[in-house]
Amino acid sequence: MGWAVIEMCETFVNLDIVVPNQTRYLRLVGAIAEQLAKELDVQEDTRDTLAFHLNLALTEAVANAIQYSSAANSTDSVRICFSVEDAYLSVRVYDHGGGFDLAALPMPEFDELRERGRGIFFIRSVMDSVQYHKTDSGNVLEMRKKIA
Amino acid sequence: MRVAKEVRDDRTVLSIQEDRIDAHNSGELKDLVLKTLEGGTKNVVIDLARVQFIDSSGLGALLSGYKNATLRSSGFALAGLQPRVRSMFELTRLHRVFDIYPSLQLALSA
Structure with a gap:
């Protein structure tokens, strides 16, 4: 089962969630x-x-993380961290797969009608910034959105 | 995935009974549309009126249906797109690809 720790006050929100790497949790x-x-x-x-x-953005990011983690370890989980600081909401989604090069991902070719490859495009479309990098606790997709 | 299937005249209507299509159920939708086309129908209408949210994998499942229908010279239409669902088609310009009707009724009378 997933669990959540929620801490909130007026100017700062911290919310960490861990869900099993199964699509039913999307x-x-x-x-x-x-x-x-x-x-x-x-x-x-x-x-x-x-x-x-x-x-x-979360549905796409966690679906990706589940896909990467499933390939590496079927009993893995996906960790999601929300935080609000100043005027930005930051969302970090951790995966333990092989990782990918976000900068090398092309824009979808709209005329080609491929069935896959639009997830990161949607995240980029609705968030203000997207970064993907390796940390000691796995790969992390960090998405930021201005909220004020 | 819960889907109501109904044959009306020469059309097969698949009414999605879920409020959400994502990576958990999009594979089922893709398979169901393919099976429907394999059954020989020449005109499929997908009623999305109950769907409030669709992700990239859901769009992929519908594109699979569109491409398979085209290969088989079958019609393939979408009906009843809710605002959030419609916006996903517009962001990816897929509203120019699909045959889209505001409601099932309008799709059936087209």
Whole structure:
């Protein structure tokens, strides 16, 4: 089962979630992302769009992490860390797979109608910055979104 | 994935009964559409009116259906896209590829 530790105060949010690397948990991850958007101090008219965008970015990022981790270790889990500092929400998704070169990923060729390869494009479309790098605790996809 | 299948005149309507299509159930959708086309139908309509969220794998499943239908000279239409779902097609310009109708009723009367 997944678990969550939630700490919140007015200017800082820390939320760490660990879910098994199974796609059935994508719905839960998306729902947590939507709920978080409702808790953040953002303009009321942007809240629903923010909720959708966080749901989408997290769904795509965690689906990728599950795919990478599944190939390496079927009993692995995926860790997701949310934090809010100043005017930015930062979301980090850790995976333990072989990693990939984010900078080398091409833009999708819209005319080619490929069935795969749009996940990172969606994340880039709805977040303000996306980075992927290796750390001591695995690879991390870090996504940032300005919220104020 | 819960899907209601109904044959209306010359069309096979697959009404998705889920509020969410993601990497957990998109593979099932892809298989179901392929099986429907293999069954010989010449016109498929996917009713997405209940779907509030679709991810890249869901779009991939629908593209698979579109490509398979085209290969078999079968019609393939989408109906009832909700705003968030519609925006995913627009971001990837797939709304220019698919035959999209505001509602199932309009898709059936086309």
